Amino acid sequence: MSDFLEKTDEELVVLTLENQNHFLYLMNRYEGKLLNYVLRISNINKEEAEDLLQEVFIKVYLNLNDFDSKLKFSSWIYRITRNQVISNFRKIHSKFQITNFNEEILENIASDFNIEKDIELIYLRDNIDKILEKMNNRYSEVLALRFLEEKDYKEISDILKKPMGTVATMLSRAKKDFKKELDKQEYVER
């Protein structure tokens, strides 16, 4: 068992193709992360998110032979999850909604965005949902991947299927958009 825990995702993919039981290790590794991701980028409840995740894992299993080993497995599975969430949105006519922030993530955002004042951080904690909701979906999504899922540019590029340069531009615009929205909301509150 511990042997398998030390294996890389890519090794587990190869092993799963030989024996389906090994898929369990891959699922265990990603179940929590992906469930959080789904809950963060959608406004569905936990049960619905679990149903969606079940579809994701079955899709991943069916398409294991299509996995490109030059890609990180995590990027691939996040991409499939994202696509499944989008297709679910289309079915239920819902939209992206970024939620579930913890203190650490807020501090990450605050430091990256040069939000240093304590008052602003408190304000951010109370209003981040509203700010992200007001933002363009493209930008809030890229912010979620960067700060909530802590993905690097290359991974975001592979998940969204966009060139790295485009990801960098999107992130920079997203930050500007976020700051603008933050200032606007603060102004309205005062």
Next chain:
Amino acid sequence: MLSDKILEKIKETRIAPKSRWKFLLKNYLVWASGILFLIIGSMSVAVIIYIVRNNDWDISSQITNSLAKFILITLPYFWIIFLIIFSVVIYFNFKQTKRGYKYPSYVIVLGVALISVVFGTMFYNVGLGQAIENVVSEKVPIYRNHLDLRAKVWDQPEKGLLRGVVEKVNEENLHIKNFEGKIWVIKNKLRKENFNFKKGEHLKILGEKINDENFDANDIRPFLKKRKNLIQRIKDKQLFLQKDVQIENEQINERKNNNLRINK
């Protein structure tokens, strides 16, 4: 746990990963269709080069008084649109490949343009541009009569520009039928040997309209240049070289004979 439930479901429903060859086949098909579209796009580049190089530049001033206008009315719009459509198809096709998303749009666009121009020039050099234009003009009447706007320049008898297919030839005149089916009698203002055309030949005529049936010709030329394929061109070149060698040999022999005569 959710993962256990899913594994159970996979086992119960006996789901198995799709075979590798299916994904490989899909991947190869995407690439093969991309290459095919690229070849078609390059062929249209070859036709565009051929049309631009063989435009009636020598009589442009007789067709219109402005060079810019001449270029505008004789641009091969059909083939340009054809090329744009195929370039868009290639672009989206490339984006469908496994790593196509990694490249910025401008890199793909420039790459497609560069490859099309390189292959298009090669195709043009082997005579493919001319061959395609000739075949399409001859075999596709809708292209000849409606889509080839460049050809429509020659449907203006009032301005002294006429085109049509030879119906009848005699010593005095030439009967041609335009694309609407109207017969024009072309008066022989030219030397007789210039009337050496065959029935069914597609011609363009520069001259002057006399009345609704008669036209005075100043210049008659085939609508399309006769195609010579690469083999024919190589043969021509060989013949030319052979003639050169023959002439050189004759000159050497003549010099030898002269020397002999002097020595005697």
